[in-house]
Amino acid sequence: MVRLPLTPAELERGQRLGALLRRARGERSMLGTALDAGVSPETLRKIESGRVATPAFPTIAAIADVLGLSLDAVWAEINRADAAAPARSAHEHHAGERLAL
């Protein structure tokens, strides 16, 4: 394979990521949030709607920064319900447990 299609588990994690960001945005406008984060409003909308499952690290970091979210907390949260679905490697042994800051 050259670029593995996203697994169902990754797609669901993308959904949780989007829902988390939308919740954290609260009353703020999507447009202003996107501009403050330095990303396109369409990009933010696609991430929030879960249509972009694995966004770039700087993109999520910038958005989390604007929303006052901890990246570690975000990562831990969206992996909460992911235990039963092995990602792509048989080496997967314990993901989401070394999050202490």
Added chain:
Amino acid sequence: MVRLPLTPAELERGQRLGALLRRARGERSMLGTALDAGVSPETLRKIESGRVATPAFPTIAAIADVLGLSLDAVWAEINRADAAAPARSAHEHHAGERLAL
């Protein structure tokens, strides 16, 4: 534009990200680290060598997880020397200051 080419600032940030990860890996083998994180060894090598400037959020999160790194600390660190280079939006006002958990 449709998909802006990476800016020099983003490329340099990618270099810092790679250097940081390589430093954090220490004596551990690149192969084992990549497999533990569930990513391809080539992918980890490209990230560490700075040839992939904006990796996916889950990719960096998985690697940081294996290395015991805080994502917030990583993001803050690689943005340290980035103040003089405006990213892509004039809205950029203060990046890397809301990292408290």
Added chain:
DNA sequence: CATGACACCGATTGTAGTACCGGGGATAAC
């Protein structure tokens, strides 16, 4: 010397992220 394991590199392939362009709907103000 040969073998194996590890790191590095160049080239290639295919999917996916980012962003722009319209258009649509809903609300509120003038």
Added chain:
DNA sequence: GTTATCCCCGGTACTACAATCGGTGTCATG
């Protein structure tokens, strides 16, 4: 009715990532 703002959506375009396949070099071991 018009204007404005905000959110949502489908389609499109271009770049970048993720991964595989060879090949090269090194170092340790047999």
